[in-house]
Amino acid sequence: MGYGRGLGAGPASLSVVLTRGLSEARRLLPTLGGRPDTIDGLAGVGDLLAVAARDARPEARRGEALAAGQSVVEAGRMAGAYIEGLTIGRRVAAHAERAHVEVPVARAMAQVIAGELAGEAAVKALMARQAGRE
Secondary structure, three states, X not given: OHHHHHOOOOHHHHHHHHHHHHHHHHHHHXXXXXXXXXXXXXXXXXHHHHHHOOOOOHHHHHHHHHHOOOOHHHHHHHHOXXXXXXXXXXXXXXXXXXXXXXXXXHHHHHHHHOOOOOHXXXXXXXHHOOOOOO
């Protein structure tokens, strides 16, 4: 959310990415021994709703800082918290590939964080995808 907002994405674009991200999590969670309905609770949808309501979570602040061109380290200092998504994103994408689960949002964010893909290119690619069963 923070990264998207930092790039200037509006509510409609953010909702597309969030919905697709939740769908990815529901598909991936069983491959890790979890239950897909876990995503519907406070730690999934609840957390995203809090960020969408602009509660200034560290994750959102860090995303906005990254979108503004700060390095991962600089953005982390600004956020003032440890954000596990930055360190596990690449592993999530790799696990999804091994499990044959499509996770375009997670993969794109891992590539952006690693400096392999520009944020604008990631957003453009994600928004160009055909609508599915999200």
